[in-house]
Amino acid sequence: MKITVIGSGYVGLVTGTCLAEYGNDVVCLDVDANKIRILQEGGVPIFEPGLEEMIKRNVSAGRLRFTTDIKESVEHGTIQFIAVGTPPDEDGSADLKYVVAAARSIGRYMHGYKVIVDKSTVPVGTGDKVRAAISDELAQRGEQTSFAIVSNPEFLKEGAAIEDFMRPDRIVIGTDDDTAKDLMNSLYAPFVRNHDRILFMDVRSAEMTKYAANAMLATRISFMNELANLSEVMGADIELVRKGIGSDPRIGYHFLYPGVGYGGSCFPKDVQALQRTANEHGISLKVLDAVEKANQAQKSVLVDKIVKRFGNDLKGKHFALWGLAFKPNTDDMRDAPSRVIIEYLLSHGATVAAHDPVAIHEAQRVMPDWQGLSYADSPMAVLPDADALVIVTEWKAFRSPDFADVKTQLKNPLIFDGRNLYDPKKMEIAGFEYYPIGRQQVTR
Numbered sequence: 001m002k003i004t005v006i007g008s009g010y011v012g013l014v015t016g017t018c019l020a021e022y023g024n025d026v027v028c029l030d031v032d033a034n035k036i037r038i039l040q041e042g043g044v045p046i047f048e049p050g051l052e053e054m055i056k057r058n059v060s061a062g063r064l065r066f067t068t069d070i071k072e073s074v075e076h077g078t079i080q081f082i083a084v085g086t087p088p089d090e091d092g093s094a095d096l097k098y099v100v101a102a103a104r105s106i107g108r109y110m111h112g113y114k115v116i117v118d119k120s121t122v123p124v125g126t127g128d129k130v131r132a133a134i135s136d137e138l139a140q141r142g143e144q145t146s147f148a149i150v151s152n153p154e155f156l157k158e159g160a161a162i163e164d165f166m167r168p169d170r171i172v173i174g175t176d177d178d179t180a181k182d183l184m185n186s187l188y189a190p191f192v193r194n195h196d197r198i199l200f201m202d203v204r205s206a207e208m209t210k211y212a213a214n215a216m217l218a219t220r221i222s223f224m225n226e227l228a229n230l231s232e233v234m235g236a237d238i239e240l241v242r243k244g245i246g247s248d249p250r251i252g253y254h255f256l257y258p259g260v261g262y263g264g265s266c267f268p269k270d271v272q273a274l275q276r277t278a279n280e281h282g283i284s285l286k287v288l289d290a291v292e293k294a295n296q297a298q299k300s301v302l303v304d305k306i307v308k309r310f311g312n313d314l315k316g317k318h319f320a321l322w323g324l325a326f327k328p329n330t331d332d333m334r335d336a337p338s339r340v341i342i343e344y345l346l347s348h349g350a351t352v353a354a355h356d357p358v359a360i361h362e363a364q365r366v367m368p369d370w371q372g373l374s375y376a377d378s379p380m381a382v383l384p385d386a387d388a389l390v391i392v393t394e395w396k397a398f399r400s401p402d403f404a405d406v407k408t409q410l411k412n413p414l415i416f417d418g419r420n421l422y423d424p425k426k427m428e429i430a431g432f433e434y435y436p437i438g439r440q441q442v443t444r
C-alpha cells in the first residue's frame with residue numbers, strides 16, 4: 001500500500017519504518033529540513049533501539065524515503081498518517097496547530113480518495129477539526145474529492161518502540177467510513193496475525209481511549225509513589241508491597257515501580273490535556289488533579305533526601321549523577337526528572353558530574369551552558385571527588401557496578417537511588433549509606 005507519514009519524529013519514523021518493513025511503499029515527510037537531511041544521509045536523528053538498522057534495510061529495498069516536499073508526499077499515499085507533535089499550550093491543553101497545519105497541507109494537494117489517519121495524541125473532537133480544515137482547503141480549490149477520517153492512536157513506548165509497534169497489544173481504529181475500515185484492516189493485518197487485536201470504534205472513542213490509557217498508567221505510578229513515601233515512614237518495604245499486590249491478576253505487575261516521578265513527552269502533557277478538556281466542559285477530574293500534584297512532589301523526593309542529609313546550603317558539594325534521560329533506552333530529555341534535580345543542586349551551590357549512556361548530547365542541548373554541570377562518558381568517570389552518587393534513570397549498565405570500586409572513587413560512600421536498583425541490606429554490608437525510595441534507608 002502507498003503510505004505517507006507526516007511528521008518524522010519518534011512516532012512518525014517508527015510508524016513509517018515498521019509499515020515499510022511489511023512491504024508498504026512509505027514516504028516520511030517533515031518540515032524540519034535538518035532532520036530530513038540526516039535521514040537522507042543514512043543517519044537517524046533520535047536514539048531508538050533497532051530503528052537505524054530497520055531504516056537502512058527498508059531504504060535500500062526502496063520501500064522507504066524521506067522528504068520535505070509536501071506536494072509529492074500528499075500525492076503519494078492513499079493513506080496519510082498525521083504524526084506531528086501536540087505539545088502543551090500555555091494552559092496545558094493540547095496545541096493542535098501542527099495537526100491542523102498537516103491537515104491543511106493534505107487538503108491543499110490531494111486529488112482522489114484519501115484516508116487521513118490521525119496518530120498524534122489529540123483531544124476528543126479533533127477528528128472534526130481535521131475534517132473541517134481539509135474540507136476548507138478543498139473548497140478553496142473547488143476540488144470535489146471524498147476522504148475519510150480515522151483516529152488510530154499510538155501506544156508505543158520510547159525505548160521499546162519497534163517491539164511495541166511490530167507486536168501491538170491492540171490496534172485502535174476509530175472511523176465511520178467502511179472503505180477506510182477495510183484499508184486499515186488490511187494495513188495492520190500482518191501485525192496481528194495470531195490474534196484478533198484490531199478494535200474498531202468511532203473516532204471520538206478512539207481519541208478518548210488514548211488519553212484514558214496514559215492517564216490510567218500515570219495514576220498507577222503516582223499511587224505507587226505515594227505508597228512508597230508512606231512505606232518509608234512506616235518501616236514497610238515498597239518493593240515487597242509491589243510484588244504483594246502485583247501478583248493479584250486484577251492489579252498486575254506493570255507500571256507499579258516507584259521512582260522520581262513520571263516524565264517524558266507524554267504522561268505529563270496528556271494528563272494535563274485531559275484535565276483541560278474536562279475543565280472546558282465544566283467537569284473536574286479530581287483523581288487526575290491528585291495524580292499530577294503527586295507527580296510534581298515526587299520529582300523532588302531525592303532532593304528532599306539530599307537536603308535532609310547535607311542541609312540546604314550545598315555550596316562546595318559535588319554530586320555524581322547516573323542517568324539523564326527520562327527513562328532507559330532513549331535519549332529523550334523531555335520533562336526528564338533529572339532536569340529538576342540538577343537545577344536544584346546547581347541553584348543551591350553544588351556542582352554535578354553526570355553520565356548517561358546515550359542522552360548526554362540531548363542533555364547538552366536542553367541544558368546549554370548550565371554552570372557547574374559537567375559530563376563524562378562512563379559511569380565510573382563521574383565518581384571521583386563526589387560527595388554522593390545520585391541515581392535518576394535505571395539503565396541496565398547501572399544495576400551491577402563494582403561496589404568496591406564505586407566506594408573507592410566516591411569521596412563519601414553515599415548513594416541516593418531514585419530507582420531502587422540495589423538491595424538495602426547488601427548496601428549496608430558493603431559499607432554504603434543508601435537512600436532508596438520507599439525502602440529501608442541505610443543511614444550513618
Ligand SMILES: NC(=O)C1=CN([C@@H]2O[C@H](COP(=O)(O)OP(=O)(O)OC[C@H]3O[C@@H](n4cnc5c(N)ncnc54)[C@H](O)[C@@H]3O)[C@@H](O)[C@H]2O)C=CC1
Pocket residue numbers: 006007008009010011012029030031032035083084085086098101102105119120121122154155156157158265266
Ligand atoms: N513519543 C512517543 O513515545 C509517543 C508520542 N505519541 C504522540 O505522537 C505525536 C508525535 O509525538 P513525537 O513523535 O514524540 O513528536 P516529535 O516532536 O518527535 O515529532 C514530531 C515531528 O513532526 C514534525 N512536524 C510538525 N509539523 C509538521 C508539518 N506540518 N508537516 C510535517 N512535519 C511536521 C516536527 O518537525 C517533528 O519532527 C504526539 O501527539 C505524541 O503525544 C504517541 C505515542 C507515543
Ligand SMILES: O=C(O)[C@H]1O[C@H](OP(=O)(O)OP(=O)(O)OC[C@H]2O[C@@H](n3ccc(=O)[nH]c3=O)[C@H](O)[C@@H]2O)[C@H](O)[C@@H](O)[C@@H]1O
Pocket residue numbers: 121154155156157158159214217221254255256257258259260261262263264265266267326327
Ligand atoms: O503516549 C505516549 O507517548 C506513550 O507514553 C508512555 O510511554 P513513554 O512515555 O515512552 O514511557 P513509559 O515507559 O510509559 O514511562 C513514562 C514515565 O513513567 C515512569 N515510570 C514508568 C513505569 C513505572 O512503573 N514507574 C515509573 O516511574 C518512567 O520512568 C517514565 O518517566 C506509554 O507507556 C505509552 O504506551 C504511550 O504510547
